[in-house]
Amino acid sequence: MSVQWDEAEAREIVRRHEGREGRLLPILHDVQASFGCIPDPAIPFLAQAMNVTRAEVHGVVSFYHDFRDRPAGRxxxxxxxxxxxxxxxxxxxxxxxxxxxxxxxxxxxxxxxxxxxxxxxxxxxxxxxxxxxxxxxxxxxxxxxxxxxxxxxxx
Amino acid sequence: MMMRFFVPRDAAARAVGADKVAAALHDEARRRGIEIQIVRTGSRGLFWLEPMVEVETPDGRIAFGPAKPGDAPGLLTAGASHPLYLGRPEDIPFLKRQTRLTFARCGIVDPLSLADWRAHGGGRGLERARSLGAAATLQEVAKSGLRGRGGAGFPTGIKWKTVADTVADRKYVVCNADEGDSGTFADRMLLEGDPFALIEGMAIAGLAVGAAKGFVYIRSEYPDAVRTFERAVSLAEADGLLGAAAGFDIEVRVGAGAYVCGEETALLESIEGKRGQVRAKPPLPAHKGLFGRPTVVNNVVTLATVPWILAEGAEAYSVLGMGRSRGTMPIQLAGNVRHGGLFETAFGVTLGELVDGIGGGTRSGRPVRAVQVGGPLGAYFPRALFDTAFDYEAFAARDGLIGHGGIVVFDETVDMMRQAGFAMEFCAIESCGKCTPCRIGSTRGVETLDRIRRGERVAANLELIEDLCQTMKFGSLCALGGFTPYPVMSALRHFPEDFVRRARAVAAG
Missing domain, CATH: 3.40.30.10 (Glutaredoxin)
Structure with missing residues (x-):
């Protein structure tokens, strides 16, 4: 799985969930599906895209056991x-x-x-x-x- | 004539090779030029017999199991002399003794066939609710005596009435499918085996309380359930069972591995896209729930039982059961048990009958020493309490709980001090961190039990554990910290020898 951060792809993920109520978890699941983890640059990017603080995004990512900061094995x-x-x-x-x-x-x-x-x-x-x-x-x-x-x- | 076979697609059947059996049947039939149809059903819930293959005959379905891919040639022509022959599934004692209302269709129908669902009574509950109207539907649910099957046992009718009576611009129905308790799988079986029952139950709830939107929060550890239920929602939308015409929509949300999100307010936070932290109550979710709106939060089993109640009438449901526990409970027999599976029955059966009679004792063949009832926050019961009736109040009277109906059986090799330690450790891993008794107490509990294990000041540390459990029980915000004392204290009270003996052995060197 790729770990290369791709902002265009991330933007496309956010766009897919446009208008959904409480969309952060579904977005994070999709980010992890695409990148194999929640890469560091995803935090400020999502904070800006969703108009919340970086701390809030980080707080959510770090709360849930499923989200990884680096990709898992194959x-x-x-x-x-x-x-x-x-x-x-x-x-x-x-x-x-x-x-x-x-x-x-x-x-x-x-x-x-x-x-x-x-x-x-x-x-x-x-x-x-x-x-x-x-x-x-x-x-x-x-x-x-x-x-x-x-x-x-x-x- | 085309032969019809039924092979479960339930995750627990797939986990022991059901897909390979289905593929082998298919290949063998093609090799021999026989035309067959394989219907992938949910599971009947007789898991020691999975993969259980059923064949349609003029006398009804005949079951064979547990099947292996190598059995496929024999199964194509099998009769009563086949070594895996089980006869009619309904006649297998484990199934014959059940009262299947909520699980009536599970294991029988193709879970993704609306035609199958309707042919087996699906949709009749919603139809009746529509003809009754909201007020009479609420009354029907209240009269049935149905209580929340997620674990808390709160009367469903009262919860719904509260939401219905609260004025708001919009309301929600949230289904809690974050079934994290070890020893439980009833929600998973329904999501995979009869998803339209849940959809129908949620539509009825929406109609009764005036909500147009529902969320189903399914844990990520259940990928099969997520897949099947999402597909069922699309089918229901295409059919008109959900959508604009029906006045009700459902959105599926997937959890992210946090046990505490099974707590209803943490679950609401999680749907809102936040950390799954528990909210202080009041306000109740029924007044201010999802996005601050009045919200019904119910477990899968609760919601999937409502269609039956509406279709058959509250009376037919409430005549079953005992005391204030009305109707049926899908009890799940798990762990070291010979006949593990789903046993839906009216409340009132004793724990001993469930474990020894229906479950057949342990799978290891050694004597049963302890059972944990109600998940990781439930008490451990010794054989001496096996006369306890399966009923909310009877378990509470003995410092236990029935929770979501899971029973995990342990044989005599179990070390109860280790189980008590695990309960504290699990609480420490899964605590949301909001309240101190749970966040700090669980870690101090792990440390103190470690000291007892090492033989350090055993009497004083045991006293400390009791004191800590009191603090957690009365000082925690939710059931995670509040109920962790149940497994810990029950292990201490009913199996003190495991604590003292170990500690003494350590002290003696």
Whole structure:
């Protein structure tokens, strides 16, 4: 994903949401979809475009877990750490997977292949432990799944 | 004759290979030159049997599961002798024992077919509301006894009446689909399995309170639900169910990973494009909600239940249940449970019956030690409290809550001090930061529990935890800080041995 700031593209995103009530979150989602993160120049740009202070935009960006200040790896693996997955020993499984990839929570492999993030519930709680790879749900994970996930993100 | 197959498209079915099963069925049929149709439905909610494939027969649908892609050749000609044969889904005890009102269509219809929806009773509630008019519709909802299924259990009829009676230039209906509680998935199943039920419920709410615009705030952790529901809204607009002619519009908003946005005022702030910080009440959202206008904020299940109430009458709903908990509740069995899934039933069934009888105990096969009811802010109950009836007041009387209806089962390997620590940690991660008891208290709670774990001044620190929980409970602005004491204190009260034993073991070296 590109991280190159492109003001014309950002202007086009803002234009798309013209007239919507409370449009900052939808705009930020689109900015992140285009640039892979919320790049630094986006803050003053959006502040000006929406006639609010930079502090207000920064406050919103930094409040929500989803918004990144730098792009993630090519693959994003979100592993559930909430209670239903804990009850199915999801923590141990997550640890073994992180070790296999040589990562800590929130980390990205040096080659930029994959970022592993915690998530608190994917709504797959009757089929725990669960995870989501690039937006695709995975459940009833076991040690066999670790190998599958590792080979999937190696592509 | 063309054979019809039904394979769920629900995220929990896709997560265990439903797409691959559907593709394998398709390929195998083509290879053999058999003409088949595969309908992608929502899930019936029997998740240990997913992917559950159903085949249409002259005697109704017959289910097979859990299916793997390799089962496709067999499934094309399968009968009662097939090893995955389950018979008629309605006869599977887990489904047979349910009273499915809100979830009547889920898992049966194609969620994006308006024709299917209408053929299964969709639209009748809105039609009746239109013929009754706003005042009588409000009365019907009030008479049904329906209470908010998001967790707070506030009477829906009173909330709607307050919004209806407040004069304003415009009003809103906001659907809270920020289902962040671990152990819950009822909202997700409805959004993916019967989205038109929610659209119909919101249109009825709009009619009843005089609102022309609705927002549905769906959490970003539910990409499948966002996709399906957005598509359903477009279809409803093209159909005239939504839009200018219908006098009601719906806009979908996607969250950004903040648990606290499930709190209604934080959710309103988030839709307005702000940090998801909780507002002090009063004013109530019903008086001054979204953009300062009177706003109905209801959970997905609450709104999706309204069409049934209007179609069948308040009386038919209110005869079910117990005490002040009327109607049905979609209970979600999750975690370490053998038969995990969605169980919609009238209020009143006991916790033990749900966990041991319907859930079949743990998936690991070890004894059940604790269950957490009502999400991360709900209490942990030991077996000794398994006679508690599933009812708002019965749980409150035992210092617990039913919340959004999730039950997470743990076996005997659970470490309750660790669960108490996690509750504080989760609160610290997700606190919006507006009030001190929640923002600071949760962090101090994590530190104090760590000290107990290390065996430092155990008795004094346990006392400190109790004191801290009192402060959080009574001093926090919303349920995040206010209810975090439930899992912490229940773990302490019902499982003291986990705190003292661990601490003693540490002290003994």
């Amino acid at each position: 693959h994003v693996l979100k592993i559930c750490r909430a209670e239903a997955c804990q009850a199915m020993e999801g923590e141990g499984l997550a640890r073994r997977l992180l070790d296999r990839l040589g990562l800590e929570w929130g980390g990205t492999t040096p080659d930029g292949r994959v970022t592993v993030e915690p998530v608190y519930c994917l709504g797959l709680c009757a089929s725990a432990p669960a995870a989501m790879l690039d937006g695709e749900p995975m459940a009833r994970l076991d040690d066999g799944s670790i190998g599958e996930i590792v080979s999937e993100v190696s592509r």
